Amino acid sequence: MTLESFFDPDSVAVIGASRDGGKVGHSVLRNFVEEDFRGDIYPVNPEADQILGLEAYGSVLDIGGEVDLGVVTVPPSVANDVVEEAVEKGVDGLIVITSGYSEIGEDGEEREQELQRIVQGTDTRLIGPNCLGVYDSFSGVDTLFLPSYKLKRPPQGDIAIVTQSGAFGSAVMDLLAEMEVGISRFISYGNQADVSEQELMQWLDGDEKTAAITVYMEGASDGDAFMQTARQVTDETPVVALKGGKSGSGKSAVSSHTGSLAGSYEVYRGVFRQTRVLEATTIEELFDYSRALAYNPPLAGKNIGVVTNGGGFGVLTADSLEQRGLELAEFSTATREQLREVVPDYGNVENPLDIVGDADTGRYEQALDILRKDEAIDGLIVIPLLQPLPLDSDVIDTIVNMNEEFPKPLVVCMTGGEYTGLHAKNLEANDVAAYSSPHRAAAAMQALYQYGEWFGDATTQL
C-alpha cells in the first residue's frame, strides 16, 4: 500500500475509544464524528455497547466491514496486543498514539522492538508510537487528541507539516490556525517504529494538495535515506526544515527528548545544502519561508521593488534587504516618469517608493500598475500600513488582483494590531504571504532568491 489510508481512509477504527471525555480515546473518536468524516467510524472498546451514538466493538476483529485506518489509544500494556489484532484484521494503516515505548528507555525499547516485529512483513503500516498522529484538513482525519479551544485547527491550504516532536507540532498548529495559514496534512510521527520521516516526505511530494513541506526534525533515523529522499522531493516540492539540537547543549537535550542522535550540525547543514532543503533557523522562519515558497515562483534575480505609504518602513525594508544579500531595484526612467504623475510633488519616485501617508487605495493601484511593468524589478514587497485614515480595506483586493496577474514574487509587510491582522488573514486566504515586519518580509524574499539560485527561473518548479 501507499500511505493513502492514513490520510483518506474509507473507514476508521478508534481502538481504545472511551466514553470518558477526559480520555484520549474519547477525543479522537469525537474528532472523527464532529468533523464529519465521510467514511465508517468504528469505536473499539470491550466494555462499551455504544460511544457517542455509535455501536462499539469488543475487538477490531469483531468489525464486519473493512478497516482502512486504525487509531490506537489504549495503555502501553495492551497496545501491542491490539496492534496484533489489527494486523490480523488486515487494517491498512495504524496510528499508535500510545506512549511508553523507546522514548522511556530500556523497558520501552523492548516493547518497541516487539511492535516492530508484529507489523514487519505484513500489509499493515504503522505511524508512531508516541505521537499525535495525523491531521488532514480535507478528509477530516484528525487524531490530535487535544480540544480545539486549546489547539485550534488551521484551515485547508497547501502547506504540509511533518514533525518529530508532538509538542512542537501542537503549538505550531495552534499558531497557524490563529494566523489562518492553510494546511494540507499534518503528521507527528513519533518514534518511527515503521513509517519514517522520509516516506512521509515522499508521499507528500506526490500529494497534489501539498505545495510546500515543512519539517521539524531532531535527528534523522537514517541519514543516507533522508538524503536520497530529500534530493528527489525537492526537485518537485520545496522543503523547509528546522533542525533541533544544533548546539552542544541542544544535542544532549535531544537525546533525552526523542532518543535520537542529533548528529553534527555541520553535517546536517551540508546535507540540507546538497539536497536543496531550505534551512530555517527559527520557528518564524520555518513558516515564513514555507508560505513564501508555497505561494510564489522563485526570484529570478535579486532586485526588489518596495512600495509603502509609511516612509520609515521603506527605510527598514531597504536595510533588511541589504542585510539579506538582496538589492533595491533601480526604477527605469519610464517608471519614474509615470510615478511622478501619481506621487505628490513633495514625495520622491525612487525605490523604496514612499507614496506617502495620504495615499488611498487608488494611488496604491496606480503605483503597483506602474511597478509591475518595470522589468528591472524581480519581485515586490508591498507595505500597506492601515493606520492612516485614507487607506481602506480595498487595498487588499487591489494587491490580491495585482498578484494574480503578476508572474513574479510578491509579498506583503503589514505591522499593526487586530485590524491589520484581519487584513493579513484575508491576504493569506488568497495565497499572498503577509509578514508582520520588514525583516521577516525581506527574509522571505531571501528564501525565494535561494530557490531561484538552486532551480533557476523555473516557474515550473513551484
Added chain:
Amino acid sequence: MTLESFFDPDSVAVIGASRDGGKVGHSVLRNFVEEDFRGDIYPVNPEADQILGLEAYGSVLDIGGEVDLGVVTVPPSVANDVVEEAVEKGVDGLIVITSGYSEIGEDGEEREQELQRIVQGTDTRLIGPNCLGVYDSFSGVDTLFLPSYKLKRPPQGDIAIVTQSGAFGSAVMDLLAEMEVGISRFISYGNQADVSEQELMQWLDGDEKTAAITVYMEGASDGDAFMQTARQVTDETPVVALKGGKSGSGKSAVSSHTGSLAGSYEVYRGVFRQTRVLEATTIEELFDYSRALAYNPPLAGKNIGVVTNGGGFGVLTADSLEQRGLELAEFSTATREQLREVVPDYGNVENPLDIVGDADTGRYEQALDILRKDEAIDGLIVIPLLQPLPLDSDVIDTIVNMNEEFPKPLVVCMTGGEYTGLHAKNLEANDVAAYSSPHRAAAAMQALYQYGEWFGDATTQL
C-alpha cells in the same frame, strides 16, 4: 519650563479644531473629550461657535484662562500665524502636527526657519512640525489623529516610545495595543524644529512612570548632543534603539524620508556601544528587549535554566541560547535529587528540564520552586505550552507569584494561538515578558546579559 506641559497639562487648546469628522482637528479634539482629559479643553476655530459641545474660540488669544498645551492642526499656510498667536498668549507647549515643512523640500524649509524664529527665545516650546505628537496613557493627552479602530491605544505601563517616523510610531502602537504591552508616554517628534530627541530622552529619564525608553531614529540632528544625553540617560534608564538607514540604500531612503543624514552605521554602532544604548536590529527586538529590561534586573551571569512541558521547545531554546552566547546552567546535585521526586521516572532531570506532556500546574509549581533555589542559575526561561490538557490557566498565576519572589530575571516563552495569546497578555499585565518563540526568549535574555555586563549585578540599575 520643563517639557511637563506636553504630557500633563492643566489645559489644552486644539487650534484648528473642526466639526468635520474626517479632519485631523476633529479627531484630536475628540480624543481629549472622550479620554476624559481632566483639564480644560478649548477648541479654536474662527468659524464655529461650538464643537463637540464645547465653546469654540476664534483665536487662542480669545481664551480667558491659561493654556498649557496647544495642538496645531491648521493647514501649513496659516500654521505659523497661529503659532505666533500662541506664543503671544504664553502657551507653554505647542505640538505642531501640520506638515508641509522641511520634509517637502525648499519651500517648506523656509517655512520651518520662520517657525523656529517665532518660538526662539520665548517661553514656548514646540514639538514637530510634521508629527503625530504625544500620547500619554496616564493624563489622557492624545494627539494621535487616527481613529482607535485603525490605531488601538496600548494600556498604561512603563515603556516609553520616542520615534522619528510617525508611520513607524502608529504601526507599533497598534501592535503593542494588540499585545497589551503597557506604555507610559509616546512621542512622534517629526522635524525637531525645537524640542529634540535628546531633550525628550532626558525628560523621560526623569519620569517616574517610565522604566525603559525605546527609540526609533533615522538620523540624529546633533550627534554630540545625542551622545552626551544618551550617556547620562542610560545610567538610570535602559534605552533600546532601532536605527533606520543602516544600509547604503536605506540611507538614501532616509534622506528622502525625513530629510535627515543617516550617517555611517559604523559610527552609530560605536556611539550606541559607548553610551550603552542597546541596539535592536528589528522591530521585534526593539520591544522584546524593552520589555525584558523594563520588567527584570540585569543577568548577573550567563547560566540559564530552562523548564518546559514540551521537549522540542527545550531543545530549540538550548540551541538559541548557545547561538546568543549564553549557556545552560548545570543543575546542582541537590536540584537534581529534588527534581527526581517531581518528574516521572521516564523523564530526565537535566537542563533544559522537560517535565513532560502530562505536567499540570502543580508539577510546574514544584519544579519552579526547586529551580529558583539553585544558585547556579542566573535566570530562568519558563515554557508552559498550553495545548496539552493537563496544563490549565493556573500555571500563569504560579509563574507570576514565583516571579515576584525571584530576584533574578525570568522570561516566558509561549507558542500558540488565541488561547495562548490570552495567557501571554495576562503575564504581560503582571510585568512578566512573554515571547512567542524560543529564539525571541533567548534574545531577550541576551539583552539582559548585555545589561549585566555593562552595569554589573546592579539591581539598583533597573
